[in-house]
Amino acid sequence: MMRSRRQLLAAAAAATVTACALMLGTADAAGQAADRIAVFDSASAARIAASQQGKPFVLVVWSLDCVYCKRNFDALGKLRARHPDLRVVTLATDRAEASPQVQQVLDRVRLSRNAWVFGHEPQERLRYAVDPDWMGEMPRTYFYRADGQRQGVSGVISEGDWAKHLRWAGIAG
Template identity: 75%
Template sequence: MMLSRRKLLAAAALTLALATANAGSQPADRVAVFESANATQLAASQKGKPFVLVVWSLDCVYCKRNFDAIGKLRAQRPDLRVVTLSMDSADALPQVQQLLQRVRLTRNAWLFGQEPQERLRYAVDPDWMGEMPRTYFYRADGQRQGVSGVISDADWNKHLRWAGIAG
């Protein structure tokens, strides 16, 4: 019952955010600060299109594998929408920007703000315990699937198809 209530509240918040998506969206190549209050803005920034949200950190060794896979996928599908969310603090911004430039994912980038990490993780997904990498596949209607760990090539294709992203 509690999980259903959470999903219903998340869907309602996403619907509201999608309706107001044009109000105050971030510039495309700037790393925006992610606070729990703007969690719906992250999804709304994609204006109802399917996309992939990649949650990562500079000290996550396995996150590099996901970035490599995303690089290959974007070479095959240049229209693949990717949003990144770094769990690093604001003082790591130069290193975050440098890595995002190297992997060519500077558009739609976010960085954890000053709130406690637990609160920020909860805002992303109440059921997520912080394991990384964490990847979310969003459908155009706002439904999403979260996947923890490194994703195999076959699983990337499976999840992209589920999200309605051509594959």
């Protein structure tokens, strides 16, 4: 059966409306997911650096069972109060199944944006993707300069050392 030109145009218009509705729904879901935790795989380290668009930032690697990581979050909260434009990305080394608990901690310390959690690849591969020289000690904090250079620091960072590293990265004067 041959369709008329009018029927074809009506079908095309209906398909366009449906496609637009689907795209709007997807865009809305993407907007709602902005504060959700992303799953980190071995290619994510490059995506994280690229997502900061050549601006200095801090990458905080932590875990739910790391007592010392909580101290770093406390210091980071104070820093963000003084430097509200401080760009922070968090990476929990916990498995993706722990995302609800990770989200609770990040919400409590107001670091729920730009949050990641380890995916299902082997832990060693994911650690290597972050930094081939990192052996897994935590907390681990990376200070990135706008030009992509970075410094990694293991352990709890003192207030004076935060200031020193932030100056090196060009984040605070």
